[in-house]
Amino acid sequence: MAKGDECFFCKVIAGEQGCRKLYEDEAVLSILDREQMTSDGGEFIPGRCLVLPKKHVSQLYDLEDEECGKLFVIAKLMAAKINQVFNPDFVTMFFPCQHTSHIHIVLQPSVENDPVDKVFKDMRLITYFKLAPEELLDDMARRIRET
Numbered sequence: 001m002a003k004g005d006e007c008f009f010c011k012v013i014a015g016e017q018g019c020r021k022l023y024e025d026e027a028v029l030s031i032l033d034r035e036q037m038t039s040d041g042g043e044f045i046p047g048r049c050l051v052l053p054k055k056h057v058s059q060l061y062d063l064e065d066e067e068c069g070k071l072f073v074i075a076k077l078m079a080a081k082i083n084q085v086f087n088p089d090f091v092t093m094f095f096p097c098q099h100t101s102h103i104h105i106v107l108q109p110s111v112e113n114d115p116v117d118k119v120f121k122d123m124r125l126i127t128y129f130k131l132a133p134e135e136l137l138d139d140m141a142r143r144i145r146e147t
Contacts, residue, residue: 083109090109
């Protein structure tokens with residue numbers, strides 16, 4: 001995965017790649033995403049934005065606590081602005097870490113029956129989520145707590 005000078009988001013942060021800035025401070029940059037979600041009818045669902053730490057890290061746990069806190073505070077601020085301007089039913093937050101080396105938060109406005117809403121309503125997804133046995137849950141919880 002790309003790092004530093006090869007990273008698209010690092011280029012955006014450095015001003016080497018154009019963007020539509022929505023917020024910027026010493027630690028965080030929020031931009032309007034070039035790729036806006038569309039409904040089944042092809043209409044844009046406006047307001048999708050990204051919130052990026054200026055520090056290049058690939059995982060949330062690689063951020064210092066203060067940096068992580070700042071990232072979430074700005075994500076909350078931007079979600080409130082999206083809600084005020086576009087009045088969606090809700091604003092969903094994603095961390096698409098698996099396809100980029102620079103952690104970022106995606107804030108996606110959503111309305112009933114749009115693609116995001118359908119993902120969470122789609123009955124086919126239920127096969128991926130099953131009620132785990134108590135023994136397994138107890139073991140997972142113990143292992144996470146003890147780490």
